[in-house]
Amino acid sequence: MDFLISPAFAQAAGAPAASPWSPLIMMLVFVAVFFLFVIRPQMKRAKEHRALVSAIAKGDEVVTNAGILGRVDEVGETFLGIEIATGVVIKVQKNAVAAVLPKGTLKSA
Template sequence: MLISNAYAQTAPAAEAAGGASMLTGMLPLVLMFVVLYFIMIRPQMKRQKEHRAMIDALAKGDEIVTAGGIVGKVNKISDQWLHLEIAPGVEIQVQRSSVGQVLPKGTLDKNAA
């Protein structure tokens, strides 16, 4: 009878230790997710937000470089498309999302000379 009482008294302590070890086992996984968020996910979301703001701020006359490397001046803007003048009298149509960079004003004039 004394032995069974001893086992009954240690059972709750063993369950508490099992719960603590489960928390300790999950801690590295949680820490890895936090590190992944701050190193990869958050900077990518910031770049997407900046790119969206750049595309929304485009105006007629802006000089841009597309993701494919085409340089031109914006002649016409619609919701989804841009008309770029890439040479005198040569105009192409590209998607707004393909804009990679907005150049400073006068960049194309400097390159032509």
């Protein structure tokens, strides 16, 4: 009677269960990559900007985040007086300074 009923065979064993540590390891890898490529460079830039702002002195030529070019006329705790034209001094926050330019940049601009 084997010709009317097909024989039943056992199925192959299923895939082994995944390790319970796999998701944790993947999360740690993602956090490490995020730290190395996003957080660490941002912290480095912030540290460099703090050093730049703390080193500003009277007579330095600076450019602000708004693109204003001028010479530092006075330095306060949180504000700078920047001379943008002869006799025209504006006050900006120290953190608004984007870069300190080399001496003589204002004459060439």
